[in-house]
Structure formats: C-alpha cells, structure tokens
Amino acid sequence: MSQVTTRTLTEDQLKFWRENSYVHIPGLFRDRANEMSNWIDEISNWGANMDKWMCYYEMANPNQLSRVENFIPYHDGMKEIFTGEAIISLISELMEEQAVLYKERINFKSPGGGPHAAHQDGVAYEQGANASFDPNIKPYLSILVSIDEATEENGCLQVVPDWRLDNLEILPMEAPYPDRPIYMKIKQSIEDDLPWKKLPTQPGDALIFTERLPHRSEPNHSDKTRRIIYGVYNPLSDGDKREKYYADKRKNPNDARYMVGNPHAPSN
Numbered sequence: 363m364s365q366v367t368t369r370t371l372t373e374d375q376l377k378f379w380r381e382n383s384y385v386h387i388p389g390l391f392r393d394r395a396n397e398m399s400n401w402i403d404e405i406s407n408w409g410a411n412m413d414k415w416m417c418y419y420e421m422a423n424p425n426q427l428s429r430v431e432n433f434i435p436y437h438d439g440m441k442e443i444f445t446g447e448a449i450i451s452l453i454s455e456l457m458e459e460q461a462v463l464y465k466e467r468i469n470f471k472s473p474g475g476g477p478h479a480a481h482q483d484g485v486a487y488e489q490g491a492n493a494s495f496d497p498n499i500k501p502y503l504s505i506l507v508s509i510d511e512a513t514e515e516n517g518c519l520q521v522v523p524d525w526r527l528d529n530l531e532i533l534p535m536e537a538p539y540p541d542r543p544i545y546m547k548i549k550q551s552i553e554d555d556l557p558w559k560k561l562p563t564q565p566g567d568a569l570i571f572t573e574r575l576p577h578r579s580e581p582n583h584s585d586k587t588r589r590i591i592y593g594v595y596n597p598l599s600d601g602d603k604r605e606k607y608y609a610d611k612r613k614n615p616n617d618a619r620y621m622v623g624n625p626h627a628p629s630n
C-alpha cells in the first residue's frame with residue numbers, strides 16, 4: 363500500500379472528518395472557480411454523445427441537462443484539476459493511502475431542477491447487496507466543488523451529522539416510484555427521522571465526504587442554475603476501475619446501481 367505523507371488539513375479538520383465523514387474546505391478552489399465555470403459552459407455545449415462524455419437529463423424535462431459524466435478524458439483543464447497532485451494528495455491523505463480518480467460528474471440543477479433523493483453512494487458502488495458496509499473495504503471518497511453558490515433555496519447538499527467514519531450502517535432503501543422500480547432511495551420513514559444538516563457552499567468551496575455518508579438535496583427553487591462538480595476517488599490498491607465502470611455503464615445504462623438517488627434519465 364502506498365504511503366501518503368503530504369499533510370494539508372489541520373488537526374481540527376481531521377477530527378471533524380473522523381466524527382462526521384465529511385469536511386468542508388472553504389475557498390479551496392476560489393482562484394479557479396471562474397475558469398471552471400467557463401469550462402462547464404464549454405462542456406455543456408458539446409451535445410450528447412454517450413460513446414464519449416455522457417449526458418443525462420431531468421426526468422421531468424428531457425430537454426434540460428441534469429448531469430455530464432466522463433468529461434475528464436476530453437478536457438485538459440478539468441483533467442489537470444481532478445487528477446492533479448493537489449487534489450490527489452488531499453484525498454489520499456484522508457483515505458490514508460494513494461487514491462485514483464474513479465469517475466466524475468457535473469450536476470446542473472436548473473431552476474425547477476429535481477432533488478437528489480436521500481442515499482449513500484456506497485450502495486451504488488461495491489456493496490449494495492450487504493446489510494452493512496464491510497469494515498475491511500476502504501470507502502471511496504467524493505470531492506464536491508461548488509461552482510455556483512449552493513444555498514438552501516437552490517438545493518445545496520444535505521448530510522446526516524455525527525456520522526462517524528466507523529459507522530458501517532446501510533440504511534434500508536425503497537423504490538418510491540411504482541412506474542420506475544429501478545430508482546432507489548433511503549426509506550422515507552427512516553429519512554424523516556434523520557437530523558439533516560444543510561451545507562451551503564460558495565463558489566470554489568470544496569466538501570469531501572465518504573461513500574457511507576447519507577446525503578440528499580432539494581429541488582432548485584431559485585431562478586438560476588446551481589452547478590457542482592463531483593470527483594469520486596477509490597484506493598489505488600483496489601485498481602484503476604474507471605474504464606470498466608464506464609464500459610459497464612454504457613452497456614447497461616439502466617442498471618439499478620446507476621439510479622440510486624438520481625433524478626435524471628439517460629440521454630439515449
């Protein structure tokens with residue numbers, strides 16, 4: 363296992379991480395937020411092409427872009443940021459071993475754009491069939507980079523506080539839409555009892571969280587689009603799984619594991 367020596371977080375941030383499974387790093391990308399915003403404008407004009415980058419649209423509005431995935435291979439600037447030394451060393455520090463980019467997405471939440479139902483990302487990755495996460499498996503980590511201000515009004519991320527790193531619980535799921543049985547979320551009765559915490563972010567802020575942390579977001583009730591980029595990283599000791607992930611997803615885009623918590627439909 364590779365050793366990671368870079369230390370960029372304070373003791374307080376690391377303590378918070380252990381006790382909550384997320385850490386907010388305000389302004390981490392403040393100097394690059396404008397540039398990334400322009401890049402997102404470029405990417406959103408590429409048009410749908412499921413063989414390369416992958417576009418998804420709002421379930422309630424098939425013309426409204428909801429998400430673009432797998433854009434790193436086609437955009438040098440984004441590649442430099444999301445696979446560059448700064449982000450990899452930060453994620454590796456929290457993972458306690460060398461991390462590698464697994465996948466990435468831009469979530470566009472346009473005015474009226476739908477919620478992301480309550481879920482734990484890890485259910486969709488490796489361990490969906492289990493009743494609890496395997497303590498021997500290192501959780502994948504996501505970094506959220508806020509490009510626009512994310513607010514209570516436009517549907518910022520919400521998490522369950524005090525979810526310790528060693529909390530292995532997988533919360534019971536249900537399929538809320540009888541006509542779309544592959545869309546899964548945390549059971550409503552369980553969700554309603556959880557103490558959700560809203561995490562507003564400013565352009566350039568980063569939030570890192572583990573695949574085990576329950577999270578959700580509400581619809582965008584504002585009149586502006588709210589854009590967030592997510593990079594998801596896995597331990598390199600598990601291998602570089604990116605190519606296989608996207609190949610599988612292209613082959614079977616409607617597999618239930620791609621629909622956990624998602625409000626979007628595949629482009630074609």
Ligand SMILES: O=C(O)CCC(=O)C(=O)O
Binds near residue numbers: 483
């Ligand atoms: O961007 C959001 O509002 C939440 C996204 C989310 O939960 C996800 O993509 O898994």
